[in-house]
Amino acid sequence: MPLADENADNPYLREPPTDFEPIEELSEAEAERQVELLREAVREHDRRYYVENEPLVADRTYDALFARLRELEDAFDLASPDSPTRGVGGEPIEAFETVEHVAPMLSIDQSGEEADVSEFDDRVRREVGEVEYVCEPKFDGVSMEFVYEDGRLERAVTRGDGREGDDVTKNARTIGSVPQRLHGDHPDFLAVRGEVYMPKPAFQAHNRERIERGEEPFANPRNATAGTIRQLDPSVVADRPLEVFYFDVLEASELAESHLEELERFPDWGLRVNDRVEVVDDIDGAIEYRDRLLEARDDLDYEIDGTVIKVDDREAREELGRTARHDRYAFAYKFPARAEVTPIVDVAVQIGRTGRVTPVALLEPVDVGGVTVSRASLHNPEEIAEKNVDVGDTVRVQRAGDVIPYVEEVVENGAENEPGSHYELPDHCPVCGSAIERDGPMAFCTGGLACDAQLRRSIEYYASDDGLDLEGLGEKSVRQLVDAGLLESVADLYELEREALTGLEGWGETSAENLLAEINSSREPPLADFLSALGIPHVGPTTARELAREFGTFEAVREAAEDDPESLEDVDDVGTTVADQIHDFFASEANAAAVDAVLEHVSPRETELESGGDELEGLTFVFTGSLEDLTRSEARETVEAHGGSATGSVSGNTDYLVIGGSPGQTKLDDAETEDVPVLDEAAFRDLLAERGIEPE
Template sequence: MTVKEKIDQLRADLHRHNYNYYVLNAPEISDKEFDDRMRELQELEKEHPEYQDDNSPTMRVGSDLNKNFTQVAHKYPMLSLGNTYSESEVTDFYDRVKKALNEDFEICCELKYDGTSISLTYENGKLVRAVTRGDGEKGDDVTDNVKTIRTIPLVLHGSYPELFEIRGEILMPWEVFEELNREKEAREEPLFANPRNAASGTLKLQNSAIVASRKLDAYLYYLLGEELPCDGHYENLQAAAGWGFKTSEHMKKAHSLEEVFEYIRYWDTERKNLPVATDGIVLKVNSMRQQKNLGFTAKSPRWAIAYKFQAERALTRLNKVTYQVGRTGAVTPVANLDPVQLSGTIVKRASLHNADIIEGLDLHIGDMVYVEKGGEIIPKITGVDKDARSMLIGEKVKFITHCPECGSKLIRYEGEAAHYCPNETSCPPQIKGKIEHFISRKAMNIDGLGPETVDMFYRLGLIKNTADLYQLTADDIKNLDRMGEKSAENIIKGIEASKEVPFERVLFALGIRFVGETVAKKIAKSFNDIDELENANLEKLINIDEIGEKIAQSILTYFANPLNRELIERLKSTGLQLYRREEDLSGYTDKLAGQSIVISGVFTHHSRDEYKELIEKNGGKNVGSISAKTSFILAGENMGPAKLEKAHKLGIKLMSEDEFLTLIS
């Protein structure tokens, strides 16, 4: 046997034994035998570097060389799921799917693992890339770290597609988490708050040898690609398990709403016996064809929803109430509590939301209060144990009247629960919050800058607003605390690179109240530049799809402020893309200008979302319901009978897929 043959045999044996031990829990050899073979392979690879292989089993031990992460764009966006906390909302989801599809469907019920999301790409049966969720559009390449996770196969077996992506959750088992915290406690280091944070933090370590020592686990839950084995999501994951992936054995297909509820009720209790953290149930339409036809909203798929388990509750003492000011000026009261364990984390602070909540709870300093984690994420106070009150109870909690940061008198807009500090151009937390929003990934995406750096630059007087960022030089910041020449250069490069960010993201970055990502895109398609937007009146703004009076008034208020207009002028002078470029307009026509179109039914050539985009690109307007103003209905198969009847009654034309594609071709 040649050296190459011996190396290949050892690699194949170790891949197989790793799968048997970590995925099947059915080892065929002892730990010592496994370790002996691993050492033999390591020695042979060291002696014969010409046979190096990035997917060798020896990669699982990691390297102690630090490595920076690069960002990679996702081929398919990684969207978050819509959350629900009640069975009635699950029923609403089920009914929406039933109505939209108008044909039989199955729901795949899965446990919602509480870890950090990962996307794995395989080519010719080998792992080539592992990318974190990031902002959903792009994430960090953490391939070297992921290779140390023994439940993730480096090389597949069986018959698999040539190229595909599989997504899942990387987790830290409870047992490993508790042991890690015991070690940190012994070294007097800060403890991890929960297994999710521990897994996420571990995955982003630059030393993969430490990652390997943390014994992370993984469950894979979604397959993507052009040549998947089945139309069924459940069936695809069964196939993936045969290729070597660890998938959940607790998945189940439901054929009725009652079967969905049976699954939810069983796991509400039984999940506490699992070795890893879960925080709910995920419900997915099983057919990939039906998933495509249901499509997506701006933030989440219409074919899936996450049911979150009811929050746990704990009783603890309220010591004081402090107030935080956000970037929009909203003032949030925060309860400071005696530390208490809740859903696997230590809770010391909880949101009180607004003045009405405080008044409704009749809170006093020293009260024993009930704390819950809404969706097991954000702690909140839900009640007071008034029977536990004594003569020593403190004063009644009253909402403040002036900003705790700048002293401005707070205001409360009609119809809103929150109080606001109106001093948006001089209140420090608002200024810093606006800058942090401006540099964020979904906005200007300026690498090297974060909240701590923004805070330091602000305190030192280097920046007072977003335009000041573009006046910074490497010399200004290279000698600052924890900065250095290389970090300073990277920040300046990131600021310079942000000048290429398209108009729609610059609009979002400005932080105009109520102008989120989706609204910013609509505005960018409706105006040639920022000057046109600045001079627009209420009527013109309201005529834009999805912009109502509330958003329009907010835009008008923003541009009515002379300081905001001055800021815009400064940003324009830096070279930011505050206008629509020719490439932004490519593919746009006015073939559907002035037409309101309803989409209904199941389609063959494109998904509903793709058709919506085509309508917008050709100047049309998507509307959700049929009326006398509807121009025509883009009608697929199995169109709902109610819509069909209304269309006939109003004499609205039905247009097939092929007719529509011919119209805009």
């Protein structure tokens, strides 16, 4: 396609110069002219790249032009809402405004049965006579409205309820295939419907990164797209690989006579269309198209779940009209769900809290027991070798206990895989670069707390019910604090400041003060709680209590672990394997440094856990909120010293929930659901007094 006439003399289109004159040598008029030319050029390069798939310049040259444009806009204060540079992100959005659509964005009547498709055709021919159909892939993404006025993108709105949706214009501007301005001879007003999606290869790569960072991966590309497009921070959207296909005109100042004519004009305006659109003479041709597309489904780099069949003629479409829910001129012929058998696209390496390496198969999304699955555990290197599992193999996926997906068997080896070959773990951790070492059937990252993946999970565990029970510091908040650079070690918890917390999204004065109060109350934890919180492999709350009973102080436990690990085996619950794990933990230089840093803020106290009686035997307590006269740790010690049990979460086995100031809402809700009695601190003390117990 020839370049637009208005761009023909633009020096930045073909073989553009990238050795620009210094900014300080330009006059304001010269800067304005250069900005104008660069914007035109960048828009044309975007169209050539995203729409025509025929780039004029190399990526490095494009980057130089783009950087120059941004530099000029900043230096001469020439920012513009429709500049291509607006697509790199912006200030976070406080909330999305609800906007009414130009025209209703209705759903499509659909079925997976051929008889229903034929019935649709019978009705169409009965009402408007013989027609041609336009057949398109049914994209499995997020449908949106894009409104252009005088060729400029004015707003982008999610489908919402079909009548109104969320204004996500700032986020949409960051997507490369969304033009800020239309090209060519475009209508003065144009509202188009498009499907935002995440390409499958980009989705798998993004999920791999999330898994290796210790984050929860997305279930499928559609969820990834939906979660991205509604991010409050456009810079997050800009970093994620989204694309758009445009497939319909909602409203325009100039309308074509057929749907196909509209789609043929889209590329001239810079709007990207799918290359698998076809026109057929009758419904048999539409059914044949659907069958061909089903066969090609796995080879496409985007997710589809069927075929959309549309009447081509606009007049006939108007005559057919619409119901309250869907347009009567279109029908979606759905594909059957993929069931249990699917190819492995890639393998990601997940690093656990203790450094355990778990290989995770990234799959083409598949239906397993009514649930869409896009990843499955490969458990460990030994199991991979036994099953000869490799990237590219087609495998059968099952769900253990209807919960955890796993690869059951290889159904067919990948075309490029030799018989008997299997995936091999990398030699080094993808997160921290430390060596990965085998321990029997398992593999472990040797980075310890110096590994970011282990660090994040270590902080989560340190704050969990099995650790120091720091309410308000769960997986989501830990990830946010780590990503913000506020936590680079467990010890950093004790250096958090209120101003830094309140500067983060979702944090107010109250939540910040509550968290800081929780952290401060943990500076003198019972020895058993501290030992458990460190996350030493195989040392949970029970083993930690036995170690505290045996050695009395943290220094004694550490000295035994480093110098006399055999003495650990005298402790109940500690055998040779556990003793070796405790020794290895303290022998690690990285772990030792991390523990020493925590000890600069925390003084574990010796805890007398010898039984003081059985007054509370058979009773289970859960504590939440800030107690005034004693800490939650001291309250748990008292309960356990007198035969009771103290757990971290409310269940049907809980006898009492004891609450202090700012109690956790989840525990309160669980107590109401399970009909568990709730005691304040005074009532708890009264209960103890009735049984002859006086907390120290």
